[in-house]
Amino acid sequence: MLDFIYQTGWGAFTVMLFFQLPFALFFLYVVFRKSAPNSGSGTAAEGKINVLKYVWMGSVVVLFLIVNILSIQFIPAVSTARAIASGEPILDVDVKAESWSYEISKREFDAGTAVRFNVKSVDTVHGFAVYHPNGKILFTMMLVPGVKDSSLVYKFKDPGVYKVRCLEYCGIAHHGMFDEIIVKERSS
Numbered sequence: 001m002l003d004f005i006y007q008t009g010w011g012a013f014t015v016m017l018f019f020q021l022p023f024a025l026f027f028l029y030v031v032f033r034k035s036a037p038n039s040g041s042g043t044a045a046e047g048k049i050n051v052l053k054y055v056w057m058g059s060v061v062v063l064f065l066i067v068n069i070l071s072i073q074f075i076p077a078v079s080t081a082r083a084i085a086s087g088e089p090i091l092d093v094d095v096k097a098e099s100w101s102y103e104i105s106k107r108e109f110d111a112g113t114a115v116r117f118n119v120k121s122v123d124t125v126h127g128f129a130v131y132h133p134n135g136k137i138l139f140t141m142m143l144v145p146g147v148k149d150s151s152l153v154y155k156f157k158d159p160g161v162y163k164v165r166c167l168e169y170c171g172i173a174h175h176g177m178f179d180e181i182i183v184k185e186r187s188s
């Protein structure tokens with residue numbers, strides 16, 4: 001049970017749903033209370049409003065589920081679990097974050113290599129965010145010192161210079177905490 005929660009994105013999704021459940025129930029309660037027919041003026045047929053109400057709430061729930069289920073594959077924890085399960089070769093890279101720089105055991109990779117970043121912080125809370133050369137953020141990790149090392153598998157597709165930035169405020173030089181990763185054309 002706990003393995004399921006820790007090792008797959010579905011576990012994280014389930015836990016998240018669980019925590020959101022009380023809010024969702026309260027939200028539904030408020031909506032239904034507020035949508036009780038008004039006994040005063042008004043001309044619309046009550047039955048019609050009732051049907052619309054269920055159709056509307058139903059479509060919101062369906063939309064919520066569709067968006068979540070379709071986007072789960074993009075959660076880094078899910079792609080990590082998949083990469084490990086697939087048995088493909090994974091290159092381990094150790095990253096140590098310290099105010100205000102990174103120590104990265106390997107900074108250059110061939111495109112298409114699956115890289116596992118084993119990241120830890122040794123002083124305070126830092127982030128490890130990697131940006132595609134086009135500026136889009138690919139993933140970010142929050143590093144809490146003293147906690148079991150975080151690791152994540154990522155496969156770089158495009159060659160280029162990838163920026164690494166700390167996205168957790170970590171003191172006076174937080175803004176200067178960045179680094180670079182270089183992805184080269186696959187050498188065949």
Ligand code: CUA
Nearest residue numbers: 166168170174
């Ligand atoms: Cu390290 Cu901000």
